Amino acid sequence: MMKKTTPSETPDAYVSALRGWRRDCVETLRAAVRSAGTFDEVIKWGHLVYFARGPVLLIRAEEERVLFGFWRGQRLRLIEPRLKPGGKFEMATLEIAKGTAIDAFTARRLAAKAVALNKTLGDPTKATARD
Secondary structure, eight states: OOOOOOOOOOOOHHHHHOOOOHHHHHHHHHHHHHHHSOOEEEEEEEEEOOOOOOOOEEEEEEESSSEEEEETTGGGGOOOOOOEOOSSSTEEEEEEEETOOOOHHHHHHHHHHHHHHHHOOOOOGOTTTOO
């Protein structure tokens, strides 16, 4: 029986509720992201979301994977070719399963580039098709 979980109220509570490899993965991603720039880190839609002039990226722990997603991720595929396009805007996500990983250096590069894109182009949720 699956127990119903209530969303965590803070980013720290979100991480401390995780166990095993998913917690290790999220802690590594979170540290890399936070070292890459200045973000507002919040819980939104039940997971970690980072804002800098609009949404930049998300970290979402699920049962069998951790998603590392970027609002402008389709522009980041030269840094990380495993990013899969999908969803609105220029969204792309990296699925991390047990036994696979992304190194902290690459995670930090992705986050820094994503912030730079928002700084240059503005809020990705308000971008126009000609961007």
